[in-house]
Amino acid sequence: MISVEEARAIISGTIKDFGISSVDLDDAVGRVLREDFSADRDFPPYNRVTMDGIAIHTDSFEPGKAFPIAGVAAAGAPQLSLQSTEHCLEVMTGAILPTGCNAVIRYEDLLISEGTAQVQLEKVNPGQNIHDKGEDRLEGSLVVKSGRVLSPAEIGVAATIGKAMIKVSRLPETIIISTGDELVTVDQQPLPYQIRRSNVHRLKATLKQFNIEAATEHLVDDLDVVTNRLKAIIEEKELILLSGGVSKGKFDYLPEALDRLGVKKLFHRIAQRPGKPFWFGQAPNGALVFALPGNPVSSFMCTQIYLLPWLKSCLGLPASPQPFGVLQKDILFKPDLTYFAQVKITYDKAGKILAHPVEGNGSGDLANLVDADAFIEIPRGKNEFAAGEIYPLHFYR
Ligand code: AMP
Ligand code: MG
DSSP, X not given: OBOHHHHHHHHHTTOOOOOEEEEEGGGOTTSBBOSOEEOSSOBSSSOEEOSSEEEEOGGGOOXXXXXXXXXXXXXXXXXXXXXXXXXXXXXXXXXXXXXXXXXXXXXXXXXXETTEEEEOOSOOOTTTTEEOTTSSBOTTOEEEOTTOBOOHHHHHHHHHTTOSEEEEEOOOOEEEEEEOTTEEOTTSOOOTTOEEOHHHHXXXXXXXXXXXXXXXXXXXXXXXXXXXXXXXXXXXXXEXXXXXOOSSSTTOOHHHHHHHTTOEEEEEOBSEESOTTOEEEEOTTSOEXXXXXXXXXXXXXXXXXXXXXXXXXXXXXXXXXXXXXXXXSXXXXXXXXXXXXXXXXXXXXXXXXXXXEOOTTSTTOTHHHHHOOEEEEEOSSOSEEOTTOEEEEEEOO
């Protein structure tokens, strides 16, 4: 059995880059960019009118002056030219500024009648209501650097520079496998000695947050069946998430099956509660095997504490900052294990994070997870933990 710290270090040692894939612009939000975005033209690409109104040249402006309207420049129309500075052109937001003009006056500041626009302003400044060509970014300049997590803001920029396909971190080919003869599918009515396979769906939901569409499968508790099926799966998949079958029960065949297949055990069992039976290893072809405990709370906690930080690093997502919470109730915990206690979170007036233990009935009590928000990491080395003490928090919502 190894410590939580050792387990974290071993898992970190297997962090790898799954490479780059190209995705459609509309599927790229939340992904990690793996190319630079440079401006393919100036931003904006032409002197852009920013208000509906008229364009004039300020040299011929005087307060109260009326300009005959010589034409209309719509957005999307080629550039017009003002032939005489005594005239004006009507211009619409988004239109290219006509040549010979250097200012735009809003309709709100005009009186228009019989083809003439009379200006109601005392002063007109050169450049007003014009978004200058290249004012925001120049052609060729870097707009978004590789490594950025794409938010809707970056998607807008990508569209503007004509990126229909975007290079992002490739996601690992992933499968989630449940084991156990007591498990039935969600749509089945379980017999009195059966339960529904919740871990699979919970894991699938977790991975969906990273845009990973994992395959799912169920294996019965039979050493040969498990071994044969895993053999094929290891060849196809890069990330294999198993649940159940790694404890000390008679039908917990996974460690033996994985051993037969040459999957290198990097550790089995961590000095922690919940989640002690966690088995972790790597196949000769590099496929990673997270064999999580079957108990729903254990499996959930191992996913949050070990799998997700690893996955984030592999994909180039930033690590979450480490928050700390103030324990709100004494905890007595005697085993020499790191204790990941479930806590409900509130905040005091100063914004301090308060962690209220929500005890529940142990690692099978998945309903208790609904009442809590995070795990608080209570270290080994002592038995009594007093209200007011501060420990690391691992939020799951
Ligand atoms: P095991 O590690 O296979 O001994 O399983 C430990 C406990 O977790 C047993 O009570 C199982 O019924 C339960 N369990 C295993 N897999 C799942 C699953 N996919 N969904 C819900 N409970 C499970
Ligand atoms: Mg089992």
